Amino acid sequence: MTIRIPPDVIDVLLGTRPDDTLDTLRSLRPATREHTQRSFEALFQPVDESHIGLAERYAIAVFVAALHKDVRLTEFYAAGLGDHPALLSAVRSAADAGQAEGPYGSYREAGLQAENQEGLTFQVGTAGRDALGTRLAAALDHAHRLVFHPRDSRPEALEALIAAGWDTDGIVTLSQLIAFLTFQIRVVSGLLTLAETLPLTHPTEASS
Amino acid sequence: MTDTVTTYPHLDRPERFTAAQIGWVPWLTPLPVEEFTDRHWAGVVDRSRAASPYFALLARDPEILAARTTTDKDIFYNTTGGLPRAERELAATATSRENGCVFCASVHARFAGHYAKRTDDVQLLLDEGVTAPLDERWSAIVAASVALAATPVRFSAEHIHRLRAAGLEDSEIIDVINGSSFFNWANRLMLSLGEPENPAEG
Numbered sequence: 001m002t003i004r005i006p007p008d009v010i011d012v013l014l015g016t017r018p019d020d021t022l023d024t025l026r027s028l029r030p031a032t033r034e035h036t037q038r039s040f041e042a043l044f045q046p047v048d049e050s051h052i053g054l055a056e057r058y059a060i061a062v063f064v065a066a067l068h069k070d071v072r073l074t075e076f077y078a079a080g081l082g083d084h085p086a087l088l089s090a091v092r093s094a095a096d097a098g099q100a101e102g103p104y105g106s107y108r109e110a111g112l113q114a115e116n117q118e119g120l121t122f123q124v125g126t127a128g129r130d131a132l133g134t135r136l137a138a139a140l141d142h143a144h145r146l147v148f149h150p151r152d153s154r155p156e157a158l159e160a161l162i163a164a165g166w167d168t169d170g171i172v173t174l175s176q177l178i179a180f181l182t183f184q185i186r187v188v189s190g191l192l193t194l195a196e197t198l199p200l201t202h203p204t205e206a207s208s
Numbered sequence: 209m210t211d212t213v214t215t216y217p218h219l220d221r222p223e224r225f226t227a228a229q230i231g232w233v234p235w236l237t238p239l240p241v242e243e244f245t246d247r248h249w250a251g252v253v254d255r256s257r258a259a260s261p262y263f264a265l266l267a268r269d270p271e272i273l274a275a276r277t278t279t280d281k282d283i284f285y286n287t288t289g290g291l292p293r294a295e296r297e298l299a300a301t302a303t304s305r306e307n308g309c310v311f312c313a314s315v316h317a318r319f320a321g322h323y324a325k326r327t328d329d330v331q332l333l334l335d336e337g338v339t340a341p342l343d344e345r346w347s348a349i350v351a352a353s354v355a356l357a358a359t360p361v362r363f364s365a366e367h368i369h370r371l372r373a374a375g376l377e378d379s380e381i382i383d384v385i386n387g388s389s390f391f392n393w394a395n396r397l398m399l400s401l402g403e404p405e406n407p408a409e410g
Contacts, residue, residue: 182389193368
């Protein structure tokens with residue numbers, strides 16, 4: 001068997017074991033598996049932390065996963081905030097206040113106005129803003145829009161981030177982070193759902 | 209100072225979902241090509257992509273751009289086994305239609321229509337949305353993509369049973385999951401960092 005170092009995060013989240021059915025199915029797409037892992041590493045083991053720090057990344061990840069009501073991913077990222085219990089608590093409270101069902105939002109396109117759907121426009125509350133700071137609170141406001149109602153995106157949302165202290169490079173990474181998480185959460189959810197429909201075919205183990 | 213937001217008050221915008229070729233303009237400043245280092249060139253993967261405002265903007269974080277691009281290419285272009293390209297593009301189009309990304313939908317509607325030779329069905333999906341009447345195999349792929357696009361995710365064993373009943377192998381179902389999930393990533397970047405425009409006439 002191949003031991004991947006560092007371990008493949010999606011395999012860890014799925015509980016994949018070498019040569020079980022999900023491992024076999026994932027191994028049909030080795031490049032997808034490898035580059036999905038590289039994407040995680042690019043965001044959570046960054047070369048350059050100067051525009052967005054690691055604790056900020058984990059805080060945003062907890063928020064995004066919690067908005068998806070995905071306990072597995074929420075707790076995985078929460079473990080990255082072990083040294084920041086007050087921050088983690090503030091992020092969890094913000095996510096509780098931000099629950100919704102997406103996608104919704106309004107189109108700018110004239111011919112699509114009949115498809116507009118109302119929904120929550122979220123802003124971190126005053127207490128949360130004090131705990132998170134202006135910069136991270138603005139990031140969570142932005143993350144909420146991207147998760148639930150990305151078609152409400154307008155240039156003004158980026159103005160708000162800049163006013164809160166984000167620079168262009170930081171907004172690019174922030175956007176990639178939120179968007180990647182919506183991908184990762186769906187891959188894990190989709191594969192777990194597939195696994196539930198499969199007969200259990202863990203390989204026979206010698207004696208353990 | 210590059211930390212400014214660009215708006216386009218007089219942009220000629222598409223009015224609805226379309227399979228026509230449209231453009232995309234950025235709200236933030238792409239990295240100027242003269243500022244590209246080896247790290248940025250590695251990020252765009254294909255050097256020609258530096259001419260695209262979308263990729264030149266994303267090049268500001270080259271490591272995640274490179275990883276994203278190589279993930280994208282394998283999910284959509286590696287047709288060794290698994291789902292035909294046309295149906296991966298269908299999953300991308302349905303996801304983009306559901307999330308509301310007019311630009312993403314236009315690109316992948318063209319691919320889906322071209323590879324499947326079913327431009328009328330793809331146009332129906334664009335015009336009527338994700339409940340458009342399609343054959344059972346395509347409807348199963350669209351329904352699975354829509355359930356994956358929901359937040360919280362609504363994808364369930366029922367979607368998998370329907371895909372299997374429509375003739376998909378499990379390896380093909382993984383391609384649907386990957387293709388649709390990937391467009392949740394792509395749609396959010398395209399929608400939040402810029403907007404579509406009609407090409408200049410002539």
